[in-house]
Amino acid sequence: MAETKKFAIVMAGGTSPMLWPKSTEQIPKQFKHFIGNGTLLQNTIERLLDIFPIEDTYIVTSQRFTELIRQQVPNIPESNIISEPFPRHTMPCVSLALTHLSVKYPKDSVAVVFPADHHISNLGEFKNKIETAVEFATERNSIVTIGITPTRPETNYGYIQVDNKPGNLGKFYEKGIRFTKTFAEKPDFETAKRFLSTGEFLWNTGIYVWKISIFWESLHICSPETHNYFTILKKLLGKSNFEQAVDETYRQIQSESLDVGILERARNVYVLESAFTWSDVGTWDEIYRLSLKDSDNNCIVGDVLTIDTRNSFIRSYEKVIATIDVEDLVVIDTPIALLICRRGATNRVIEIVNYLRRKNASPLL
Secondary structure, three states, rough: OOOOOOOEEOOOOOOOHHHHHOOOOOOOOOOOOOOOOHHHHHHHHHHOOOOOHHHHEEEEEEHHHHHHHHHHOOOOOOOHHHEEOOOOOHHHHHHHHHHHHHHOOOOOEEHHHHHHOEEEEEEEHHHHHHHHHHHHHHOOEEEEEEEOOOOOOOOOOOOOOOOOOOOOHHHHHHHOOOEEEEEEOOHHHHHHHHHHHOOEEEEEEEEEEEEHHHHHHHHHHOOHHHEEEEHHHHHHHOOOOHHHHHHHHHOOOOOOOHHHHHOOOOOEHHHHHEOOOEOOOOHHHHHHOOOOOOOOOOOOOOOEEEEEEOEEEEEEOOOEEEEEEEEEEEEOOOOOOOOEEEEEOHHHHHHHHHHHHHOOOHHEE
């Protein structure tokens, strides 16, 4: 049996206000270094190279970020950077990518969609799970998403409720494939604890696996209006007015996620339970959790002097920061702003960003 043709789509067009002031609208978090050897995008591409050749790896981004991608991933072919006029969430992003790639790959090829800004370790387990998901998507003509066994009641992640009965899953049940029951948005703490107590919920990684043909069929059934827009674009691909048509389409379509637009509505959705270490690197609290600590449980980066300082995350980029007799603080210094808040409250950074937006403080964003 011939090996299934597969390719990777990396979504790298969004912004991340929760990691302000280091992540900005001009250079969002996927193009910045937080953990690991490179930027989040560079780390994502690096771990995919053991699964996908670079020529079968595609990055979808906003037009204004294409030059950043060329600088950070110089080995990727120019034609493998697919640009959106502006972000419209994940469903239009993947629809545009597959508009381009449906003419390059056979319809039974498998697309594996990844966010560009996540942190993953246990790469052997990661590779194994991606290969299992591709195998299942190929054999069963199904949509597969990757779920992570929760280790704590996390309020910043989405969840997937699973049906643990084996049904007709056969060998794939032993490999971790489960039927999906519901998708849940970010819960409050008590709800997250309840999710964990049932043993039926996994964290939703936002990694999706499907044949090209299954994607278009699912989009047609679940979001027919969006499907119609991209059907027209497919007919215009290669013509002189294609880019103009993409721009006009993006001004008309709804901004919608793949979870809401397809996965919550489709009937052939499965989740692959996984145990590799995963984080969406969404808040400063999460970066502190992932980072190495000293004997006082501090994570210190840059020129920082601490006296009687504990359980804190302090990053200096330009100046010396000195702290005395404090604990549980997050201090992030950048050329544009200084952020100081309590650990455990960094999900409120969005409130600062929203305030700056209302004040049209563009230089600070």
